[in-house]
Amino acid sequence: MLKKTLMSIAVVFAVLMVGLLGFATTQPDSFRVERSTSINAPASVIFPFISDLQRWSAWSPYEKIDPAMKRTFSGAARGTGAIYDWDGNNEVGAGRMEIVAETPPSQLNIQLDFLRPFEGRNQVEFTLNETGGTTQVTWAMQGPMPFLSKVMCLFFDMDKMIGKDYEAGLAALKKVSEAGA
Numbered sequence: 001m002l003k004k005t006l007m008s009i010a011v012v013f014a015v016l017m018v019g020l021l022g023f024a025t026t027q028p029d030s031f032r033v034e035r036s037t038s039i040n041a042p043a044s045v046i047f048p049f050i051s052d053l054q055r056w057s058a059w060s061p062y063e064k065i066d067p068a069m070k071r072t073f074s075g076a077a078r079g080t081g082a083i084y085d086w087d088g089n090n091e092v093g094a095g096r097m098e099i100v101a102e103t104p105p106s107q108l109n110i111q112l113d114f115l116r117p118f119e120g121r122n123q124v125e126f127t128l129n130e131t132g133g134t135t136q137v138t139w140a141m142q143g144p145m146p147f148l149s150k151v152m153c154l155f156f157d158m159d160k161m162i163g164k165d166y167e168a169g170l171a172a173l174k175k176v177s178e179a180g181a
Helices: 002-024 043-051 053-058 147-152 158-180
Strands: 030-039 070-075 082-087 094-103 107-116 120-131 134-144
Touching: 030 158, 043 053, 043 107, 043 120, 043 134, 043 158, 053 082, 134 158
Parallel strands: none
Antiparallel strands: 030 134, 070 082, 082 094, 094 107, 107 120, 120 134
């Protein structure tokens, strides 16, 4: 009797796992997370906080997670070719950002490579649209969704997880930009 019950449980578990993995295959092959805010400052005041990776410490929410994180800046001082490598605790992991394109003061594109805890290669873009001294700033990230990520996203909402960080970062960017305007 016990053997039959255990076998039934194993079959039900296997069917659930196959169903779960099958459902994961129906998820999108890519993701995009985007947040925006309105900043009472011209784009020319805001853009240097984004294009100079060393100035991210003034507003990026990721800088505060691990104050002991190792940071290395290389390449250009700012703008296209500027590189920022980091290696921190398990919360921030390790990775690399490189500014790959910019149109000052309205657009900046970054290649973002995560090395740890999970490998990932994503694109980040900042878009600044100024109207009458007020600038709408949009921070977005997009990238591929490999199978393991699809499975994980069945249990975790990536938009909510990353989105809350982007909201906090944009609020801090608003604060430092408006103080500098």
